[in-house]
Amino acid sequence: MRRREFVTVFGGAAATWPFSARAQKQPNRIRRIGVLMGTQEQTSDEAGLKIVIDRLERLGWRQGLTANIVILWSNSDLALMRKNAQALMELSPDVILCHSNPALAQLGPVSGNTPIVFVMVADPVGSGFVTSSAHPGRNITGFANFEPSMGSKWVEILKKIAPAIDHIGVIMHPETTAHRAFWHEAEAAAQQLSTKSQALPVQSAVEIEQAIATIASQSGGGLVVLPHTLTEVQRDLIIALAARYSLPSIHAFPIHPRNGALVSYGVNVADVFGPAADYIHRILNGEKPADLPVQDPTKFELTINLKTAKALALTVLPSMLALADEVIE
16 A cells, blocks of 8 residues: 555645635535554554545545545654644644554643544553543543453463463563553463563664563573554564574564564454544544543454464464464465
């Protein structure tokens, strides 16, 4: 998918939106939809966003005709997220689609009363973004991806696929509230499985390299890679390092084992992104975010890369293969 197929260039949008603002009193005025993405193009998030754009078009929100859509990517750079959030607010959008915990943390404080629909946000209640799932309050609602208990699930699945692991490193972002909750669950699960665990806080590619080297310095290590804009942007680096050091790793999204990681367990990106278009549509037709409950995922998918398992000298149990939604051979 090419950016020009559905993205209004930021400079062009700035020239177009004031014209729309002059038409506000007309019932069929062009509506303004901002999109703040925490990652970068060429990820599964780009495919997810295309699903949103396509569904909005089917609902009648066609780029340049009934809607102006401005999409800003942030490359897991907090300063850029902050700048992008301010830039979108200066354009007075009718609604903003916001992707990821870090991006929402930057957008929320400057959003005022502008409605926000989030996607791919972990533990939105525990992170303080909404009051409750049933009654979000304020101007924010959306579609969560993971709750804290997933931290234990990732550890359990990794141990089932690689039972010889005796210490697990959890790659996490130290400033992300949901990651601290994931870590506590992962640590407790490792203790139950008589396995050592270590939090690996990272904020850059260099720190990722150092963290993975730390776990690899002893035999019998494994990795739990928590979902974050940073671990998505640095996906290929993490997979390559795990392969270099022969470390079994578990991730949150199928795109990781499809690109060489051992296993993933998590949501289907399309299931999280797609319904966001419906919420945007409802808000543009007058509903309030506070009246739209936060939706939690109902389906999780297990993906196993047998080629990687073979390279790691692992034999995946038939029972695990039977549970897998996708097996890569």
